[in-house]
Amino acid sequence: MKRVLGRASARAGVWAALAALVLWSLAPIAVMVLTSFKKSDDVFSVPARLLPSTWTLENYSTVFTDSSMPQALLNSLIIGGLVAIATLLFCFSAGYALARFRFRSARPLALFILLGQVVPLTVVLLPVYQIVSSLRLLDTTTGVAFAHLAITIPLVTWMVRNQIAAIPYELEEAVQVDGGTRLDAVTYVTLPVCAPGLAAAGMFAFLQSWHEFLFSSVMATSTASRPAPVALTQFAGEFDVDWGATMAASVVLTLPIVILFIVLQRYFTAGLTGGAVKG
Numbered sequence: 001m002k003r004v005l006g007r008a009s010a011r012a013g014v015w016a017a018l019a020a021l022v023l024w025s026l027a028p029i030a031v032m033v034l035t036s037f038k039k040s041d042d043v044f045s046v047p048a049r050l051l052p053s054t055w056t057l058e059n060y061s062t063v064f065t066d067s068s069m070p071q072a073l074l075n076s077l078i079i080g081g082l083v084a085i086a087t088l089l090f091c092f093s094a095g096y097a098l099a100r101f102r103f104r105s106a107r108p109l110a111l112f113i114l115l116g117q118v119v120p121l122t123v124v125l126l127p128v129y130q131i132v133s134s135l136r137l138l139d140t141t142t143g144v145a146f147a148h149l150a151i152t153i154p155l156v157t158w159m160v161r162n163q164i165a166a167i168p169y170e171l172e173e174a175v176q177v178d179g180g181t182r183l184d185a186v187t188y189v190t191l192p193v194c195a196p197g198l199a200a201a202g203m204f205a206f207l208q209s210w211h212e213f214l215f216s217s218v219m220a221t222s223t224a225s226r227p228a229p230v231a232l233t234q235f236a237g238e239f240d241v242d243w244g245a246t247m248a249a250s251v252v253l254t255l256p257i258v259i260l261f262i263v264l265q266r267y268f269t270a271g272l273t274g275g276a277v278k279g
Contacts, residue, residue: 029254030050031050032247032250032251032254033247033251034050034051034052035243035244035247036059036060036244036247036248036250036251037052037055037056037057037059038052038053038054038056038059038244039052039054039056039058039244040242040243040244042054043243043244058244059242059244059245059247059248060248060252062242062244062245062248063245063248063249063252067231067234067235067245067249068223068226068231068234069228069231069249069252071223071224071226071231072223072226072227072228072230072231073228073252073253073256075141075144075220075224075225075226075227075228076209076210076227076228076229076253077256078141078145079141079144079145079148079209079216079227080205080206080209080210081206082141082142082145083145083148083149083152083205083206083208083209084202084203084205084206084209085202086145086149087149087152087153087156087201087202087205088156088198088201088202088205090149090153090157091152091153091156091157091159091160091201092160092198094113094153094157094160094161095157095158095159095160095161095163095164096160096161096164096186096190098110098157098161099161099162099164099165100164100169100172110157110158110161113153113154113157113158114154114155114157114158115154116150116153116154117154117155117158121151121214121215122214124150125214125215125218128147128150128215129147129218129219131146132146132147132219138219138221139219139220139221139222139224139225140220140225141220141225143219143220143225144215144216144219144220144225144227145209147215147216147219148208148209148212148215148216150215151208151209151212151215152204152205152208152209155204156201156204156205159197159200159201159204160194160197160198160201163194163197163198163201164190164194167189167190167193167194171185171189171190171193172185172186172189172190173185175188175189199264203260203261203264206260207257210228210229210256210257211229211257212227212229213229213230216229216230217230217233228249228253229253231249232246232249232250232253235249
């Protein structure tokens with residue numbers, strides 16, 4: 001009897017901890033969404049109210065008609081797409097070489113690449129800015145995407161390298177024994193097997209680019225190339241902040257990511273767990 005009560009108490013404690021964690025995680029999102037439907041006077045009401053006293057869509061109207069957020073969202077989509085594609089191309093090539101080609105400095109080189117993930121962004125901001133400036137890509141979506149590669153490539157290279165290392169090399173050798181080339185082995189064996197991992201890596205790169213602010217705020221100075229996180233600052237004036245419009249823009253900025261994660265959740269989970277045993 002005591003054992004049954006102990007198990008029930010432990011299970012109840014686990015569920016209570018999970019409920020508290022979910023509440024802690026979703027509370028800011030709930031406040032953001034509900035604030036986006038409030039009028040400006042309702043945002044600063046005393047005492048504070050969670051639910052709007054009067055529901056309104058004025059904030060969303062401001063976001064889509066009286067701001068540069070639509071153009072900024074388009075810029076973010078373009079930049080994120082470029083970053084995801086370029087990251088997969090570069091990181092698959094580097095990850096395959098580190099996983100398959102045996103040379104003395106392979107593992108130290110992989111660790112050295114991973115060090116780029118732990119370096120503070122402010123340290124590499126000036127060198128990246130000088131490179132983008134020398135390429136004459138400042139204030140362009142291509143320049144912002146190029147800058148974001150400094151954030152995505154280190155960790156994604158390591159992720160892809162572990163994914164490929166977990167695939168038995170005998171599968172590629174079998175293709176070559178049958179008369180295929182290494183390119184055939186990569187095309188018909190390696191790529192299909194590690195497709196979930198590549199999908200997760202591409203999604204990770206897109207997410208990193210989507211919410212990045214520091215590089216974007218420095219590289220993009222006009223609405224023609226400014227991504228959505230930077231465009232959020234236009235709702236803050238010198239003496240006041242339009243919190244309703246800011247929250248509405250934040251909801252609009254968050255919604256595509258939620259939809260993308262729901263659609264690709266299966267691939268994202270499989271990609272993160274793949275290659276965790278070997279490599």
